[in-house]
Amino acid sequence: MIRVARRLLLLPIAFLLIADISAQVDFCAVGDVLLDRGVRKVIEQNDVNYPFEDIDEIINKNDLALFNLECPLSHAEDGFPINKRYSFRADPEYAKGLKFAGFNIATIANNHTIDYGKSGFLKTMEVLEEHSIYSIGGGEDQNLAFQPLLVEKKGEAFAFFGHLEFLLEGTTFNKDQPYPAFGQIDRLCSDIQKLNSHIDHIIVTFHWGQENVAIPTKRQISYAHKVIDAGADLVIGHHPHILQSIATYKNKLILYSLGNFVFDNSDKLQKQSVIFRCQFENGKLVNPELVPVYINNCRPELASSQNTREIFEHLNRVSQPFQTTLSLNDSIIKINYNVEYPIRELNASGRNFYIFKKKIVTYNALNEATEYYLPDDNYILNDADIFVQEGIAYLYSIVKNTINDKSRIAVFPFLMERNEFLKPSLDVHDHYNPWKIKVFDVDNDNNPEVVVGVNKSTRYFENEENRIFVFNTEKDYFYAKWFGSKIGNPVIDFKVSQKSNQLVILEQPKAQKKNIVVSYKWNGFGFDHDKILYEMDEGSDLKLQFHLSDFTFESGF
Incomplete structure (x- = not known):
């Protein structure tokens, strides 16, 4: 069953839960889908499925399939056309064709979904x-x-944002009225930052750029880089009506424009x-590739060998300035995307730090990278906070x-003003067996502590199991504050909430089959048991569900 929720901790968010336990999520995205004008005519001559009959098997193989809806879906009586040169409207029954094709996510942040006014926009x-x-x-x-x-989906958590670059022709913008998400790039980046530590994959779609221009504008490039700096993992663009450059920035993929998909334009580049398509697994985007299609009689069809070659050559040519290489393998265009993923992305004072297994990378305001490699090849980084x-x-x-x-535990100091890593320090103790670390001002004295998941015994519990320890910090020096004596159950995972000053632990009681989520509050000397928040069943995505437990679920739409 699909459930929808509103997230209360950071901002209200729609949440779609698709239950599954497989490991790999198949994802695809396409360009502009218009269901009016010339496309309306071919639908009326055939049926609502006609525009998608050559590609529906490809789309339906994916768990998540995204497209840009380039028109409202409403009856004539649902609104009034706005005064502009091109104003579109498709009949609501045409949505059956979209469902037949296999799509389940539509971006409506564009210059046509409000063509039939605000009521038509809401009807869509x-x-x-x-x-x-x-x-x-x-x-x-x-x-x-x-x-x-x-x-x-399948143990992977996704966030999808849709955003419009420009004010719409024939409209008056009012932030309190129905409208696509418009402007306010800093707000978008702020929302992304709030989600970054909770979500595996953040995907941002933009309606932007100039029509029929194959190279992105400076603003497109700037916006793409800004959202990636904020934490976005994949950027997908629409609006130019032709295929634009493909780029990578800080190991993240940018598709500046996917062109048309179902459309009645006649120029060759527009067709x-x-x-x-790609896969997501274990927090990574893998196997990105492009299936070439050619629009014939308003509908996309698998491209012929000649059209495939021309599409490949066009994309290769416009992507080379962005240090992105493509290869043609039979009828599939491979995006050469072999990157190392950070194990953690951290932000401090507006500066991002990327934690990899063997190095730490940070960028200054000019996007110049400073890299620090671990001095001992026998060590790898497993977790970090800042x-x-x-x-x-x-x-x-x-x-x-x-x-x-x-x-x-190791501490790596970085002098912000000089853009320089200082000498690190390594804890002499090797018997704590730490597995997770979080910065948390437990006593609200403006001097942060670190909460560490360890695997050892405590004063009252002799068995070596997962426990929680707290250490005081004095810059790069740390020492014991609390050694988890009040927590008797083995710990599966934990998280901290500075706002409520709570330590929240996912525990595994030995005498019960169900796991419990318990909150603890600082009493001045240690953490006291506050209350059992809820129970959780066993499952392959147990830790994911725990980290998404700030969402309160409602019944379906």
Whole structure:
């Protein structure tokens, strides 16, 4: 069953839960879908499925399939056309074709979904929902329009944002009225930052750029880089009506425009298109590729060998300036995308730090990278968190010795003003066996502590099991504050909430089959049991469900 929720901790967000336990999520995205004008004619001559009959098998193989809806779905009596040169409207029953094709996510942040006024815009959202297609980038006001769609599929958590670059022709913008998510790039980046540590994959779609221009504008490039700096993992663009450059930035993929998909344009470049597809697994985007298609009689068809070659050559040519290489393998265009993923992305004082197994990378305001490699090849980084004091960022980390399999706490100081890593320090104790570390000001004295998940015995519990320890910090020096004596159950995972000053632990009682989520509050000397928040059943995605437990679920739409 699909369930929808509103997230209360950070901002209201629509949440779609798709239950499954497989490991790999198949994703695809396409360009502009118009269901009016010339496309309306071919639908009336055939049926609502006609535009998709050559590609529906490809789309339906994916767990998540996204497209840009380039027109409202409403009856004539649902609104009034706005005064503009091109004003579109498709009949609501045409949504059956979208469902037949296999789409389940539509971005409505564009220059045509409001062509039939604000009531037609809201009707479009209603029609999409009736066909189990979830819209992004639009709402009854800007607060709702900026809500991302959150999806949990096969143990991977996704956030989808839709955003419009420019003010729409023939409209008056009012933040309290129905409209696509418009402008306010800093707001979008802020919302992304709030979600970054909770979500595996953040996907941002933009309606932007110039029509029929194959190279992105400076603003497109700037916006793409800004959202990636904020935490976005994949950027997908629409509006130019032709295929634009493909780029990578800080190991993240940018598809500046996917061109048309179902459309009645007649120019050859406007008829060249692709289906972008990839897989998501273990927090990573893998196997990105493009299926070339050519639009014939308004509908996309698998491209001939000649059209495939021309699409490949066009994309290769416009992508080379962005240091992106493509290869043609039979009838599939491979995006050469072999990147190392960070194990953690941290932000301190507006600066991002990327934690990899063997190095730490940070960028200054000019996007110049500073890299620090671990001095001992026998060690790898497993986790990290950060705080800043007196102009120095302290990265409290867990490093593991790959020879003896023992882990320790290490601190890597970074002098912000000089853009320089200072001498690190390594804890002499190798018997804590730390597995997770979080910065948390437990006593609200503005001097942060670090909460560490360890694997050892405590004063009252002799068995070596997962426990929680707390350490005081003085810059890069730390010492014991509390050794988890009140927590008797083995710990599966934990998280901290500075706002409520709570330590929340996922525990595994030995005498019960169900796991429990318990909150603890600081009493001045240690953490006291506060209350059992809820129970959780066993499952392969247990930790994911725990980290998404700040969402309160309602029944379906």
